[in-house]
Amino acid sequence: MSNDPVLNTLFLPLAEGAIDWPANGPALFLRARTGDVLDDISRDRLVYEQSFKPAHDALMRAGFHMHEGHASAELTLVLPPRQREEGRALLARAIQETAKGGIVMAAVSNNEGAKTIEGDLKALTGNISSQSKNKCRVFWATVDDRADTALLAEWLKLDAPRKIVEGRFTSRPGLFAWDHIDAGSKLLADHLPRTFKGKVADLGAGFGYLSDEVLTQNPGITHLDAIEAEGRAVEMAKLNLATHGDRATVHWLDATKALSDTYDAIVSNPPFHVSDRADRHDVGKAFITSAANALTSGGQLWIVANRHLPYEETLEASFKHVTVAAQNNFYKVFKAVGPKVTR
Known part of the structure; x- marks a missing residue:
């Protein structure tokens, strides 16, 4: 597997202990993809969702399991896409899929609009923390009563056909x-x-x-x-x-x-x-x-x-x-x- 700066940065807070792995059930990984950083992660710690067939197949070959849409996650990881409406809808969905008190965490390269997307997550949740490395940013927020429910509902509709x-x-x-x-x-x-x-x-x-x-x-x-x-x-x-x-x-x-x-x-x-x-x-x-x-x-x-x-x-x-x-x-x-x- 090749080196992936965005993927490496996404898992940095977990590797350094700034964020804990969920105590109950696996983390949910939206728009997931494989990379060297996943090699040492236990396959029961993550379930993934990926609509792009080559990335989906690579995750299956690596031994990870698809998200079946059951319990809300305590931690949801996201690799947001470039397109603004699709990206906002995905962040809103990540919040919707995360249990109250849980964390949504995303990473984006600086030249793909990391600060802008970080601002989008903050607008939805009312709180944000971040870290920079590899010319990328990883940012995370707690899902709680500070969330803007009206904005969340609006952005969930942005991906509609x-x-x-x-x-x-x-x-x-x-x-x-x-x-x-x-x-x-x-x-x-x-x-x-x-x-x-x-x-x-x-x-x-x-x-x-x-x-x-x-x-x-x-x-x-x-x-x-x-x-x-x-x-x-x-x-x-x-x-x-x-x-x-x-x-x-x-x-x-x-x-x-x-x-x-x-x-x-x-x-x-x-x-x-x-x-x-x-x-x-x-x-x-x-x-x-x-x-x-x-x-x-x-x-x-x-x-x-x-x-x-x-x-x-x-x-x-x-x-x-x-x-x-x-x-x-x-x-x-x-x-x-x-x-x-x-x-």
């Missing part, structure tokens, strides 16, 4: 391009064939825009698998693709891993940011490899990417024919046909 694009889709804060149609996805959708037939997959389907376009424009498709790693997006995609009935199925899966089915065509707008702001070329490259291994011998991959992302080499290594089907100043749409795979 809502209609976007003049009511065409349902989405929620924190998802990729959550309140509009992403320009890259739109460019891809505008240049896709209207002749797809058979079984199709959408890798990294988000809230379902691209899947909806493909199904609407291609009556010859018998079935589409919308594959998405973020569980919060999966919930939205199921709502948005419900009008297509049994022609569409939404799966909570990590598309960087081998796919279990075979497809006549695959479309994708892969993510290239995961848990930080750094480009992640490896995610898109893994999508390409997964697609090549899941396509029929003459199958097609249609993929859009920011112009600066180095996907051409992986595409050329994985497919017999690769062309640029469309491009503008920001994006390229690639058409790749005939995977170089021996089945």
Whole structure:
């Protein structure tokens, strides 16, 4: 496991004795992820909640258990997301999940708005303590009668699904391009064939825009698998693709891993940011490899990417024919046909 400054900072008050582990039951860890700091922590001390499939799978492999939503926790740990509405809703939920007299503790890197999010927790609870290390801040508050119950109720609603694009889709804060149609996805959708037939997959389907376009424009498709790693997006995609009935199925899966089915065509707008702001070329490259291994011998991959992302080499290594089907100043749409795979 790699070093994780935010995760290390989150557990600092526990390691130094400023905060005690709960005497009754495990701590709850919202938006949890694994890291070296968890290696020596007893698996019965934490239960986790994580909607991102790769992080969820890593926690399971490490021997931790999912939160089953039973008793309130005496200690709730949080790794808040960047998006403000989603982050505020998660802090409010952490308070709601914590027993009276218990503690909510969160950590954020300084360059991701640590002081601002610390201020949000203080606004909800009426009290705050904090510590700084590793260019991060860890801050905690006691859940008691000082809490602003009106603000808590208001912020709990911030993650609620809502209609976007003049009511065409349902989405929620924190998802990729959550309140509009992403320009890259739109460019891809505008240049896709209207002749797809058979079984199709959408890798990294988000809230379902691209899947909806493909199904609407291609009556010859018998079935589409919308594959998405973020569980919060999966919930939205199921709502948005419900009008297509049994022609569409939404799966909570990590598309960087081998796919279990075979497809006549695959479309994708892969993510290239995961848990930080750094480009992640490896995610898109893994999508390409997964697609090549899941396509029929003459199958097609249609993929859009920011112009600066180095996907051409992986595409050329994985497919017999690769062309640029469309491009503008920001994006390229690639058409790749005939995977170089021996089945």
